[in-house]
Amino acid sequence: MSFSLVTFSQQLVIFEEEVVCNLADGGSFCQPTDKGKTKFMRVFKKADFRNAAKVKEIPLTTPPLEWGKKVSDDTKGELEFYPNLPKGFVTNLTITHLKPNHTYILTLNGNPELDGNNLLPDPVPQLPEEKYYDFLTVQTNADGAYQAKLGVFLKKGDYHVRFYVKDKSDSKIILYHDYFRFKVR
DSSP: OOOOOOOOOOEEEEETTTTTEEEOOGGGGGSSOSSSHHHHHHHHOOOOSSOOOOOOOEEBOOOOTBOOOOOOTEEEEEEEEOSEEEEEEEEEEEEEOOOOTOOEEEEEOOOTTTTGGGSSSSSETEEEEEEEEEEEEEEOEEEEEEEEEEEEOSSSSSEEEEEEETTTTTEEEOOOOOOOEEEOO
């Protein structure tokens, strides 16, 4: 089942933690002076998800309870993304049936044996060779849903990572997709 939308509820470009451009606001972060970030803004604005041949789609599901938790039987999500773009990762994220008006953290998580691990900024506590990137904190709406077009400015390279939606209150994983690939040129 596809959740794809042409109109996005939010359009956010994440240059680094706490440095987020919300295109609806057009704040100071939306006028980067760095050439790479400026190029990524152009790439992000052109990415519209209407060309299915250029976009991949993966489901987000509840993780095993040994390392995550379940919100409800109906909790689900989807990532539509461009697998090969310059300067970053662009996705249309849709998550539904989570806790209403609740805060979640979006994460890319690596594996020391796979591509992209060393391109992520933070070591996992108790597993310093494994890296991750908590790139955005989001809040669901009154129905427990969140939908946005997101652009994550990243280092150049091949990535083979997991995607997590974590509950901010306890950092437990609510939704995830096991390893998927994309390339940043």
